[in-house]
Amino acid sequence: MLDTELDRLGPGATIGGSVAFLLHDTHGFPLELTREIALERGHDVDEDGFATEMAEQRRRAKDARKGGGGGGVEVFAAISAEQGSTLFLGDDSYAVDATVLAVTEDSIVLNQTPFYAESGGQVGDIGVITSPTGRARIVETVYGAPGVVRHRFEVLEGDIEVGQSVNAVIDGERRDAIKRNHTATHLLHWALRETLGDHVKQQGSLVGPDRLRFDFSHYDALSDDEIIAIEDLVAGDILENSPARHYETTKDEAEASGAIAFFGDKYGDVVKVLEAGPHSTELCGGTHVKALGDIGPVKIISEASIGSNIRRIEAVSGTGPIERLREDERRIKAAADAMGVATDELVDAVERRVAEVKELRTRIRDLERQAAAGRSGELADLAIDGIVIERVDGLDRDGVRDLAVAIRDRAGIKAVVLGTAPEGGGVTIVAAVAADSGLNASELIADAAKKVKGGGGKSADLAVAGGKDPEALDEALDLVRAAVRS
Incomplete structure (x- = not known):
């Protein structure tokens, strides 16, 4: 439950007191442990809210x-x-x-x-x-x-x-979906070990009606070919429609049979074992299908790192892959319609459009360089003691850098500092100095970069710094003016 809540919350959000209390009251989770896990993931806990819930619980218990x-x-x-x-x-x-x-x-x-x-x-x-x-x-x-x-x-x-x-x-329909996903989780565990190696161990899971999540130990991202291999192994067992046997036995007998224990589960002397077809035998007290064919198709929909040498996959089963296939088909058709081609011509059309855009961008860059060369004379005329410090909006990072270099290369210019705040957000400050100026480009804009909440620009002759605060750009350039005149 805590993992679910942390995944739902946005970055830096606070875990509600009612959630912390539910973990304590229902699952026996101490507040200290909730706080520790939350802090590791960048969240706080509403401990005042927790205290309020505890006080209310004591009142209910008394009554x-x-x-x-x-x-x-x-x-x-x-x-x-x-x-x-x-x-x-x-x-x-x-x-x-x-x-x-x-x-x-x-x-x-x-x-x-x-x-x-x-x-x-x-x-x-x-x-x-x-x-x-x-x-x-x-x-x-x-x-x-x-x-x-x-x-x-x-x-x-x-x-x-x-x-x-x-x-x-x-709710039987919901339970059936959960059963499909749970048995599919066991097949995926086997297929992961078969494809990646025996070092793969379960590190956590969540089985719901709409999808499953499986965390496992592995040192690298899964390649497309590995994901396909895993899905094919699972599909092969499902198509054979072998029985899924779920039975009770002693823990010793289960371990002797080679059954794998799932991460985080606690087992007594009597345990439940799931034999999911011919390859997967694991301890599990959950609910499962009677035959592997009941699972239907299984599709891995995401794969990511969640920690050092720990990966997470999410998958869907049953009607889930079919629903996603239909949604993908709708998107592909919409894209093809937007491009004015048939769906089987979409890839070629996109590749042509990408090439066209790339060519247009090259032309735009050439025009920007020509424009920069033209503007360089105007800005060079604004030099004071051979130094130009100006704001030049309307240019991107590369454009303002090219303009700074063009100005610096004109006769009589010692140094150039230009700042721009593109419409897309952010700030770029560029410093370019002549080789014989005795000035350091990085030092010229160090304080200015801090002013716009940024950094960078370590080169001595051509430094480019980025920032997050466009509102502070004018003040940042004033800092440079004050520094060169002191």
Whole structure:
């Protein structure tokens, strides 16, 4: 959950107090650990908001009564001690009749459930619980205490009370999509090791209904050929439609059979093993398809580095690749229409257009050089004691550099400092000095570069510096004028 929140936040954004509290209350994540991970990723934590949530939770716990509307971790811990773990029936059933053990302000606990609680990288189920007196939409399923499934709910109608018999139904279409992605994750792990080597180890994962994310140890970016090889291996196993066996055994027997343990998972003496076809055997307590053909196509949609020697791939399965293919087809057709060609002629048309643009840019640069040579005389006439310091907007970085060189090369010019602020943003300051001037181009614009919140320009005879603050360009040039006249 923390990874999901950090990916969602923009650079430097603050993790909300409610999120930090949910990690603490639901997943047992200490605030200190949340703070440490957040700081490593460049984020702060709203600790005041966390404290407010904690105070409210203590108030609810104090007011809680069995069957009442308050409660928190104390209620779930009591159920764990008295009733043991919630019986999970969701591998085989999407709808289950159950008994309500507790109802808190935002959660329902049942004696048995088809709802999978978020764990092992797989997101929790959503769905509906119906009683004789009310209905609740389940918006998240997590663990409230070890083994105790917490169904976080929104009221649809009426009330659900402790002791009632209820019907619990998950969103089956969503679960099926999650199952496809989860089993596909195991096949991708095998295919990555097969293609890249046994050094590949899982470093984290997230399995949702719309996509999967898999982090693994590897020292380099995947090439296009490697991605194709991985996808082909996965497709081969899926096309064979081998069974996906999901069964319980002892941890020792699982390890003896060569089953691979997934990163971050904790295992007891009895474990669940997934045999996903003939090649992949791994410990996993998640939900999975019955046969590999149920997964459908699998497509890797992104690959990137997330740390030192750690890569991340994202992939889609089932209808996901088909939807992306249709979207790509729409984009290709739109591009072809814009170019005025058929789709099978698009690549050639783009290559021709790129060549035309390249030629036009060359012509523009030639014209800019000619214009710079023409303007050089006008600006040279503005020299004071052989030094020209002027602002010349309308030129890009290369254009202003060429103009500075053209002015410097005219008779009687010792040094030239030009500044420009192109419409696209940013600042460029160029200094060009004559060989016999005794001046240093880099030193001439050092303070000016700092003034526009930039830097660069280390060459002694021709220095080019960039900056971020166009509003400060005039003041920056004034600094140069003051320096050469002092």
